[in-house]
Amino acid sequence: MTATRTGVRLAHNPVLPGFHPDPSMIRVNGEFVVATSTFQWFPGVTLHRSTDLVTWEPLPHPLTRRAQLDLRGVPDSGGVWAPGLSYVDGVFHLVYTNMLGYNVDGFYDSPNFHVQATSPHGPWTDPAPLHARGFDPSMFHHEGRSWLLSMQWDHRPGRQRFSGILLQEFDRDTRTLRGDAEVIFTGTELGLTEGPHLLHHDGWFYLVVAEGGTSWQHAVTVARSRALTGPYEPDPAGPMLTSAGHEGLELRKAGHGSLVRDERDRWFLAHLAARPVDAAGHCVLGRETAIQRVEWVDGWPRVAGGVPATSVVVPDDYPEQPAMTFDEQWQTVRRAPDPSWLSRSERLGAVRLRADQSPASRHDVSLFARRQRSFTDELAVVVEAEPVHFQQMAGLIHYYDSALWHWLQLTHDERVGRCLTVLSCDHGTLVDPLAGAVIPWPHDGPVRMRATVDGTELRFAAARLDGSWQPVGPLLDTRLLSDEYAARTAVAGSTGTAVEGFTGAFLGVCATDLTGRRMVCDVLDAL
Template sequence: MNTINPLITNPILPGFHPDPSICRAGEDYYIATSTFEWFPGVRIHHSKDLVHWRAMPYPLTRKAQLNMEGNINSGGVWAPCLSYDNGMFYLIYTDVKSRVGAFKDTHNYLVTASDIEGPWSDPIYLNSSGFDPSLFHDEDGRKWLVNMIWDHRKGKNHFAGIVLQEYSVQEQRLIGPAVNIFKGTELGLTEAPHLYKHNGYYYLVTAEGGTGYEHAVTVARSLTLQGPYEVDPANPILTSNGRTDLPLQKAGHGSLVETHTGEWYMAHLVGRPVQDKHCILGRETALQRCIWSEEGWLRLATGDRYPELQVAAPNVTPHPFEPLPDKDHFDQTVLRNDWNTLRIPPDPSWLSLTERPGYLRLYGMESMSSTHRQSMVARRLQTFEGEAETCLEFAPDHAQQMAGLILYYDTKDYLYLRVTHHEEKGLCLGIIQSRYGVYDELMEEDIPLTQGNRIRLKTVIDHDRACFYYSLDEHSSWVQAGKWTDITHLCDESPEYIRFTGTYIGLCVQDLGGTRKHADFDYFRYITS
């Protein structure tokens, strides 16, 4: 056992990093996670030791690969599967166009690259029968797609099982019959299939119980690829269900990797709630060490089924990476890869890092309610305590032009410290809130800004609440704007339906009059506690 760096600390990918798919290429390890409506699509992290992780360039960077303009909240990229075979990386992903009600429009695609940093190919369309597609590379060279199948019909089990179909590399399409190889267990909601072959058995790892607090990982096995599959008598092999005392909740959606030293690990999804059951950071990624039992079943190394905060690392030399600076001066020509845009790619029509060097310039577009063209650049909130600040230059002409610092979950839930123009006060500052779709303004009156249009903005976050501050120059102290505000609505749990992303901290500009008024941001600083 590695005694130099013996522990993996969970979650290994804090903040919005759900649905992990882990793979190994030689002595390098990669995890792909869902990005939903955020662009670019599919986040990939790299590690040499399973302890330290760094973000890699995104694979889905152009509209030809991923066109999400108009996608619904928590639509877009669901549950990617990253695999490696014979010198080639394969990435399968779903672009979800509808998800609420009886029907789900879930289009599944494949892209490939010989280098994890790309370039990645244009997508090959596979099917739309369900979501959570995964590619299995069998020992004989054949490749097989598995995905859950969605049955919309009344009285049917909507999670209708796991479908297997062969993929032809030569023809770049699915061939042969689609076979339902597994109907699931009594836990229900069977999804997230991954196939593995070990000691003569095909192992089917699935997620069941839903992606909330009853989430779980279940396993079945067969001597033949198409089954029948025997259910593990100890299922679920991983869950947090029934253990409200655990710091890691929602454990499920597992993916396996064997290290180059012959050790086994499972990457899986978790959530860390605040104030009862509010996961403001979204669903995160954790790792658990695994072993194989004498009967040939996969087990957690601890001997039980519950996720651990700290796990023994593999027997490899530690390999830390240099972290990104906490302050982005916007002095590059492209955005750093900790930034995302909402649904649409950054392009010069609305975003520039070169028109005013050292500044991020955003041209105002649609409102925070839009699922089409928002002018927003944002990064994940990754800790329960922290603060973020920016310096904004903005000269609005009327109240339909706004710019500022936003805590954003989706079009229905955000908290926004915005600068705008008032007919009588002129340039002013106020706070907008949307809570489960209900609009509000949290200050009795906007604050007049009388000393020019360069304003520093800051937010401080403390678990279930946040507070905004402002300053009119670099030498002035911070002035509190409004009160400490509950932010538990910025979470996966909603009164209407479960959601799948996480809280972002963003910079944004709106021009509802359509004149594209711009704002310049001098820097952005994110400090974690």
């Protein structure tokens, strides 16, 4: 006789802390699998699995080859936008945008692609090209047929940029689109309608979309229709979920959700949210993934109160996901790791970097990093490099994008030789927190380096292998590495260029050599 479980099991939000936005969640063979955006970070798309919605295990990234994802030169917060994960007839399908360029008053170059695999562990196929009409693709499978959805971008001056949700049939055998694309929903008064997901339930087609823009007015809207192509009528009760107008909530920016149900017809919503680090609303951790319980009321899926909860009761009959040591999921920026610049085997017990372009580059940066996942975080490594010129530098970096970072460097100065210094980048402008000073570091061999984050403050420190830590530079402001600080609009004549922040803070190691000598930097304690 099987004992009945009666304990209460809670999932604490965000279930995927740190930069994990735009979740697309499915349930297959008793497991939840969720895909999230990676933007300019490589490999592309993060996948996590869970049996109980409480503990989540990272899965291998699907897009691991340059043939699947070419990120060189993409703008900050370009690259992989809002992947859509689905499953049908034994096959996992993944569609994604590789955003190559975007301008608020012009074109969005947003080619979309499809890959597939028979297991979420891969291997995933080479990509099949789809369309570039808009971004945020997803797939819908129903009665043996499949469709691709996305938002549609209208570049024409004077038009509504977010011009509706597109639907077009997809042939799974040939992995091609067929027929014409059709606008099935133009959104509500919240505007900025994007992030579509479609499902069928009790004779209705339900369209779940993100609205209000991916910031403080963000929301999840649900509309339904008896026919696949519409017309779709939105829930008269308003957004299914939003944080707008609820300034006291811990989880803000709630929106961009996907619905999933289990075998006992229990429903959940995966959505993005953000946690400000200060009263001014700076979200250094970026947009994170949370889940909510969903109940059906009068034929509509509803979240209690329409606001995100920080703790959610989940079924206690789910098998527990075993606890695990967290996999840091180190990533690189814009370039695939290969032995020409990154090696885990060339020196035993070390990651070897060959220094390349600066962290301000959008091409060949020798940088690997992992997400900052909490308001307090720390990364300590041992770095070995021998810079002989001021244009050679290596060390710990707190990185948001090519225009926003703090960098503790082991470098060279003509006055003292080998030394330590700090360099910051504020919207592309280099800042010297030490006001021209450097810390002589004549000691041969490796340097211990440490970055400690505490809320809005970052402290760098260094030490010899047999010595104690000493601070390097003043306390630095982590709020520079937030979506809010990154977002701005630069106006040149009559053209406005959207420069927005969609990622989050990373901690890692960067090595730069502008002399052409490709200085070697060994990281002895990181992976």
